[in-house]
Amino acid sequence: MEVSTLTSVAFWIVSAVILGLAVIVVTQQNVYRAAIALAGTFLGVGILYFILSAEFVGVVQILVYVGAISVLLAFAVMFIQDVTTGSRPSQGRAVGGTMAALLFAALVFASYNSDWTSIDSITDETARAALTDGFVEVGEGDNLIVAAPGLVDADSPIVENDGVLVNSTGPLGVLLTREYVLAFEVIGLLLVAALLGGLLLMRDPENEEAEA
Amino acid sequence: MTLENVLLVSAALFAIGIYGAVSRRSVISVIMSLELMFNAVIIAAVGFARFTPAAALLSGDPLTAEAVRSALTGHAFAIFVAAVAAGEAALAFALVFAMYRSKETVEITEASELRN
Numbered sequence: 280m281e282v283s284t285l286t287s288v289a290f291w292i293v294s295a296v297i298l299g300l301a302v303i304v305v306t307q308q309n310v311y312r313a314a315i316a317l318a319g320t321f322l323g324v325g326i327l328y329f330i331l332s333a334e335f336v337g338v339v340q341i342l343v344y345v346g347a348i349s350v351l352l353a354f355a356v357m358f359i360q361d362v363t364t365g366s367r368p369s370q371g372r373a374v375g376g377t378m379a380a381l382l383f384a385a386l387v388f389a390s391y392n393s394d395w396t397s398i399d400s401i402t403d404e405t406a407r408a409a410l411t412d413g414f415v416e417v418g419e420g421d422n423l424i425v426a427a428p429g430l431v432d433a434d435s436p437i438v439e440n441d442g443v444l445v446n447s448t449g450p451l452g453v454l455l456t457r458e459y460v461l462a463f464e465v466i467g468l469l470l471v472a473a474l475l476g477g478l479l480l481m482r483d484p485e486n487e488e489a490e491a
Numbered sequence: 492m493t494l495e496n497v498l499l500v501s502a503a504l505f506a507i508g509i510y511g512a513v514s515r516r517s518v519i520s521v522i523m524s525l526e527l528m529f530n531a532v533i534i535a536a537v538g539f540a541r542f543t544p545a546a547a548l549l550s551g552d553p554l555t556a557e558a559v560r561s562a563l564t565g566h567a568f569a570i571f572v573a574a575v576a577a578g579e580a581a582l583a584f585a586l587v588f589a590m591y592r593s594k595e596t597v598e599i600t601e602a603s604e605l606r607n
Contacts, residue, residue, distance in 0.1 A: 282492045282493075291496075294496075298500070298503055301508070301527055304524070305508075305510055305515065305520070305524060305527075310520055313523060314523065317523050317527070320530070321530065324533075327534060328569075331540075333541070335570075336569045336570060339570055344530070348526065348580045351580060352522075352523065352584075355519055359597055371513060371516075375509065375514035382502075382505065382506050383505075386505065386506075390494075391495050395495075400549060401544055401549055402549075403548070406548045444559075447563055451563050451567065458567075466571055469575065470574060473579070473581055473582045474581060477581045477584070480585040480588075481585050481588055
């Protein structure tokens with residue numbers, strides 16, 4: 280599967296920036312500076328998703344991570360005074376470094392020695408044509424069929440460009456609310472439970488007793 | 492840019508996160524490292540969605556809209572992971588504040604005695 284040179288160059292530049300900022304996050308003694316570097320890492324990862332043709336995930340990344348989690352982190356750092364404590368003594372660093380190196384070696388070995396299926400493994404001519412030449416859903420409800428583009432002007436999933444969904448946001452919404460609707464609802468429940476649990480933990484029992 | 496390259500970046504980010512989670516002393520720094528690891532996992536999921544075809548397209552069964560849509564499973568997975576990470580971050584900071592209120596510190600070595 281060929282990727283254009285410009286995309287590859289952008290990918291490597293963004294990856295280098297991400298990894299450099301991530302190293303700053305785990306080595307910087309000042310936690311506030313580490314938080315700023317972490318926000319930069321999140322932004323770089325969002326750009327990486329755009330490079331990987333996942334626009335909606337990229338937008339979610341920027342909204343949730345850069346917009347929400349980084350701000351939460353900055354607030355936490357500013358509220359708590361003694362945050363400039365650094366890393367652990369050299370023993371902890373040695374253990375952490377060894378663990379990180381071993382894990383990295385194992386993951387890279389596994390990913391470079393596995394026989395990943397690529398688009399070339401698709402033998403079905405229709406499936407292959409649908410992925411590379413474009414793809415349109417025709418019909419409604421359960422009577423959906425897949426047809427070549429040009430038959431109808433449906434604003435349905437179009438797949439081209441070596442099996443990448445063009446304009447993936449609409450089909451992704453359908454996927455989340457049809458195939459994965461149960462998981463989608465459970466995630467909502469989980470978020471409510473997490474927020475309620477957070478509020479419960481934040482309650483100050485002594486102050487409440489004093490007020491009552 | 493191939494799938495292996497994307498997985499390489501993902502593995503490097505995850506390893507940096509592991510190092511930070513083990514070697515840092517402040518609880519806030521440990522949470523930052525956890526977020527780095529979450530991001531590494533999402534990068535891998537999106538990379539798989541971009542470079543490997545969905546199983547439904549390899550089976551040779553008649554092509555349906557669902558089958559083509561299943562090429563986006565990695566994106567759906569990424570969104571679920573991001574949602575779980577957001578909930579985890581909210582809960583983690585509540586825990587950090589609770590710890591700071593009772594111990595006046597965010598050193599992770601102090602957390603072994605955290606009761607009430």
